[in-house]
Amino acid sequence: MVSAMNKCVLAQNGDQSIDEVVVESSNINTTIIPVQILDGDFLRRMPANSVADAVRYFSGVQLKDYGGVGGMKTINVRSMGSQHVGVFYDGVEMANAQNGVVDLGRFSLDNMQTISIYNGQKSSIFQSAKDFSSSSALYLETRIPEFGANDRYHHKFSLRTGSFDTFNPSFLFEFKLSDNISLGLSGDYLYTSGRYKFTYAVEGGSDTTQIRQNGDVHSFRLEAGLFGKFDNNRGKWNAKLYCYDSQRGYPGAAVRSMSLTNHERQWDTNLFFQGNIQEQFSNVYSLMFKTKISYDYLHYISDPDNTASTIYVNNEFKLYHQYCSLINLFEPCNWCNLSLSTDFQHDFLRSNLENFSNPHRYTLLNNVAVSFLWWQVKIQTNLLYTMVQEREGGKHRFSPSVTASYRPFEQIDFTLRAFYKNIFRMPTLNDLYYTYIGNVNLKPETTNQFNLGFVYGKDFYNGVLKNLQLTVDAYCNKVRNKIVAMPSGNQFRWTMLNYGRVDIIGVDAALASYWNFGPVGLNTNFTYTYQDARDVTDKNSMWYGGQIPYIPRHSFSAIAGIDWKSFCLNYSFIYTGERYESQANTADYYQQPWYTHDVSLRYSWLVAKHNFSVSLDVNNIFNQQYQIVRCYPMPGTNVSIKLNYSL
Numbered sequence: 001m002v003s004a005m006n007k008c009v010l011a012q013n014g015d016q017s018i019d020e021v022v023v024e025s026s027n028i029n030t031t032i033i034p035v036q037i038l039d040g041d042f043l044r045r046m047p048a049n050s051v052a053d054a055v056r057y058f059s060g061v062q063l064k065d066y067g068g069v070g071g072m073k074t075i076n077v078r079s080m081g082s083q084h085v086g087v088f089y090d091g092v093e094m095a096n097a098q099n100g101v102v103d104l105g106r107f108s109l110d111n112m113q114t115i116s117i118y119n120g121q122k123s124s125i126f127q128s129a130k131d132f133s134s135s136s137a138l139y140l141e142t143r144i145p146e147f148g149a150n151d152r153y154h155h156k157f158s159l160r161t162g163s164f165d166t167f168n169p170s171f172l173f174e175f176k177l178s179d180n181i182s183l184g185l186s187g188d189y190l191y192t193s194g195r196y197k198f199t200y201a202v203e204g205g206s207d208t209t210q211i212r213q214n215g216d217v218h219s220f221r222l223e224a225g226l227f228g229k230f231d232n233n234r235g236k237w238n239a240k241l242y243c244y245d246s247q248r249g250y251p252g253a254a255v256r257s258m259s260l261t262n263h264e265r266q267w268d269t270n271l272f273f274q275g276n277i278q279e280q281f282s283n284v285y286s287l288m289f290k291t292k293i294s295y296d297y298l299h300y301i302s303d304p305d306n307t308a309s310t311i312y313v314n315n316e317f318k319l320y321h322q323y324c325s326l327i328n329l330f331e332p333c334n335w336c337n338l339s340l341s342t343d344f345q346h347d348f349l350r351s352n353l354e355n356f357s358n359p360h361r362y363t364l365l366n367n368v369a370v371s372f373l374w375w376q377v378k379i380q381t382n383l384l385y386t387m388v389q390e391r392e393g394g395k396h397r398f399s400p401s402v403t404a405s406y407r408p409f410e411q412i413d414f415t416l417r418a419f420y421k422n423i424f425r426m427p428t429l430n431d432l433y434y435t436y437i438g439n440v441n442l443k444p445e446t447t448n449q450f451n452l453g454f455v456y457g458k459d460f461y462n463g464v465l466k467n468l469q470l471t472v473d474a475y476c477n478k479v480r481n482k483i484v485a486m487p488s489g490n491q492f493r494w495t496m497l498n499y500g501r502v503d504i505i506g507v508d509a510a511l512a513s514y515w516n517f518g519p520v521g522l523n524t525n526f527t528y529t530y531q532d533a534r535d536v537t538d539k540n541s542m543w544y545g546g547q548i549p550y551i552p553r554h555s556f557s558a559i560a561g562i563d564w565k566s567f568c569l570n571y572s573f574i575y576t577g578e579r580y581e582s583q584a585n586t587a588d589y590y591q592q593p594w595y596t597h598d599v600s601l602r603y604s605w606l607v608a609k610h611n612f613s614v615s616l617d618v619n620n621i622f623n624q625q626y627q628i629v630r631c632y633p634m635p636g637t638n639v640s641i642k643l644n645y646s647l
Contacts, residue, residue, distance in 0.1 A: 032405040039114040047598035047617040052104035059508040059527035073105035077136040079533035086134030100428035110170040111186040114141040128325040129343040129365035145174040145182040162640030165193040187222040198633035219246035235279030244270040269297040288327040320348040376407040397424040413457040443481040450476045467514040477504040500537035521563040546585040552577035570600040594626030613644040
């Protein structure tokens with residue numbers, strides 16, 4: 001997929017944007033673990049404005065969206081739950097010990113260089129123990145400054161406006177401070193009213209149209225990064241300071257026949273500093289060190305009026321997070337590498353809730369990993385030790401994994417791959433200690449993942465088809481003591497359900513290609529996912545064997561991009577099949593399939609060394625009325641225009 005997409009970027013922009021192509025990710029056939037990547041200019045040409053919009057196109061991924069712009073957006077990979085997805089921002093996990101999920105709607109694509117998702121873990125063993133500790137991992141890599149011989153600075157300004165009173169300016173500055181050090185500054189502001197029309201059924205079978213209320217968002221992001229390399233070119237380092245502040249309304253569930261207003265508000269402040277140092281001391285030994293300090297503040301108010309069915313809530317949470325990691329890599333020979341990594345993490349949660357326990361959590365992770373390469377066979381195995389200590393007691397667990405790939409033909413780009421992974425996930429602090437729903441007796445979840453697949457790629461030197469890449473992976477996941485959270489009376493209160501055992505069988509498939517018709521370039525990407533995720537806890541239960549909530553058996557996406565001279569036209573289609581909102585797979589809980597069509601058109605031009613572009617995005621062009629989560633209607637047709645200037 002990535003190889004074909006990179007060819008498209010080069011065909012479109014020529015010499016103007018070569019520096020935006022991530023060369024190291026241009027061939028995924030060398031990876032053992034299934035990986036999907038969106039990178040470079042392709043992210044900015046999609047009809048997407050946030051990371052949440054972009055990840056919808058990955059196979060095996062379900063986006064959970066609680067109501068348009070203001071609602072929380074999380075992902076579920078291969079039906080194992082959002083808490084099993086590790087989200088890494090520039091190589092360090094965006095930890096959230098409070099509820100275990102990260103809102104992907106808050107991350108803009110303006111400064112994003114690469115988005116990748118791994119089932120299992122990365123193929124590299126030179127990584128922190130945290131990288132091995134999730135069932136799947138989403139990596140968000142922001143732009144790293146790159147300069148030509150005569151360049152000293154770059155800058156970029158963007159302005160997006162459109163439906164729902166959207167106003168979204170952003171900026172990017174990059175400075176070359178010396179031959180080895182560069183500075184990057186970026187930021188954006190977003191305002192939207194979140195007001196959109198939607199249609200819903202009322203008692204008696206008729207439909208009525210309403211306007212979504214209380215969905216406004218005010219957010220501000222600012223981040224600064226220093227990037228450097230050592231004089232001997234055997235090492236590099238970076239440091240990043242990040243600030244995000246937002247105020248938003250939660251539209252709430254559209255379940256009231258008389259009034260669809262909602263009075264839930266949330267304020268968020270996220271601050272962190274993180275750094276990374278990596279150096280190769282010899283041909284045999286390399287060292288990496290990572291650290292992070294973060295502070296997350298959350299203030300939530302639910303103030304009902306006479307028509308609301310919720311209760312009054314006014315909660316504040318402060319989460320303090322400290323993290324450091326030391327990774328050692330040994331390369332004694334060409335066919336064998338060894339890594340040893342140790343991570344330490346401390347989380348402290350405070351709240352104004354009455355009788356809140358203000359928990360501390362100490363986490364220690366140790367991982368040993370070995371990789372082997374014999375001819376066309378690659379094998380990687382690791383053993384992760386996790387120890388979690390809290391006031392009420394501790395948990396510890398060994399988690400093994402093994403991956404292998406085999407390329408049977410030297411002249412044919414065809415690779416077989418397989419992996420097994422066992423992982424251990426603690427309940428979140430909310431699961432355990434939240435005053436109204438917490439249960440200190442919750443058991444940790446464990447997952448066993450099995451995967452078998454292949455990758456085939458081919459370059460064509462004659463004809464219009466230039467590149468073709470096919471990936472297919474079949475998998476089986478077994479989850480024990482599964483904890484499922486579902487929204488209840490309001491956005492901030494959830495019902496915790498423990499299914500005990502869930503068996504998941506699925507298939508992910510992706511087909512990418514690049515075509516060249518003289519001056520016209522065409523790239524396509526198709527993904528398909530089949531998932532059978534069943535509750536197998538109690539054979540005596542009348543719901544035994546039912547599909548777990550909100551998991552479709554079939555989902556599909558398609559992307560087609562056409563480049564001609566300075567024009568770029570992109571079309572995308574997403575289909576999500578029928579689902580159930582409860583473990584009771586009955587007509588009362590049936591959710592209809594939904595699909596959307598999106599179109600983006602961009603025109604770029606160059607004046608001297610100044611790059612300009614204007615893009616028009618039209619999402620949900622057929623105005624389909626649909627819900628990803630029941631009673632949380634999504635926007636119909638919406639339009640945005642974006643202007644860009646860069647030097």
